[in-house]
Amino acid sequence: MRPLNAEEDAVLRALGRMMNVLPRVMDAELVREQGLPLTEYLVLMYLSEAPNRRLRMSELAAACALSLSGMTRIVTRLEAQDLVQRVKCDEDARGLNAVLTDTGLARLEQAWPSHLASVRRNVFAHLDGLDLTRLAHALEHIGTPG
């Protein structure tokens, strides 16, 4: 198989560096400014977008691309802060819905500007001139062999 050419190599290294650095930076900023870890922010965000502000644990895990056990712990943390509530599922007694509380929604709305600014500074400030539609489409498939 043909080795990577110089451009590909540069992309790969930059990608690797970014994947190490970006989550750390964004998490640290959000924690410093809002006392809210990025993972928790994202859970609140996905819940806020869901119908009735609720999702099954497994859906939530899938949305966040996290394991179910990881999601259990995150929701436990959020529940301890009253940002989320676990509610038994009507149609399946095994199931649980994670429901965004009013407090949780308020917290999300409060943290949102910080996160937005962080995203603009750390990501979009550097993406000028790229075709974002194409980029999004490409990124969506990265990590899948197809």
Added chain:
Amino acid sequence: MRPLNAEEDAVLRALGRMMNVLPRVMDAELVREQGLPLTEYLVLMYLSEAPNRRLRMSELAAACALSLSGMTRIVTRLEAQDLVQRVKCDEDARGLNAVLTDTGLARLEQAWPSHLASVRRNVFAHLDGLDLTRLAHALEHIGTPG
């Protein structure tokens, strides 16, 4: 501050998903095919590119965008497999060079094709039509507020 538009939002979500998924997938593939975790592969790679196949611990940590203590542990693992050796630094008795052994180089060369194929499948297969030079340049800066 202006919220994200649809394209930006799509990029952000895809980026987040990718950063979660890609390292896991690539690591799992390399472990399955070669019994070598991705972090260890990368350390071997950077060492193989360095003059005399050696780097100071701190340089190695910086190259991999990892903490120094993390690098200590990785090199300890690699040393236990004879892939790397710690050698005292001549000009500074506090310093250590991590040196790639012949065994380590062989291991790297053996694992290289798997990794290359994985990179092509998981990354570059989806990047057709993008300007890689621009992309690399952009990615290099992501995660820095400048």
Added chain:
DNA sequence: ATTCTATTTGCTTGACGAAGAAAGCATGAG
């Protein structure tokens, strides 16, 4: 110049937190 102390630098270690995999438990379906 020499020696003594204080600060800094390079790396390792200990304690911790986050997240995954596998096992466990409860409920549902055939």
Added chain:
DNA sequence: CTCATGCTTTCTTCGTCAAGCAAATAGAAT
């Protein structure tokens, strides 16, 4: 009654931060 499903719990692994130790460097006093 058995097996699948949904979530939790346990155990392990990885990597960070903070503290620690050893060597180097700088400054001051002799």
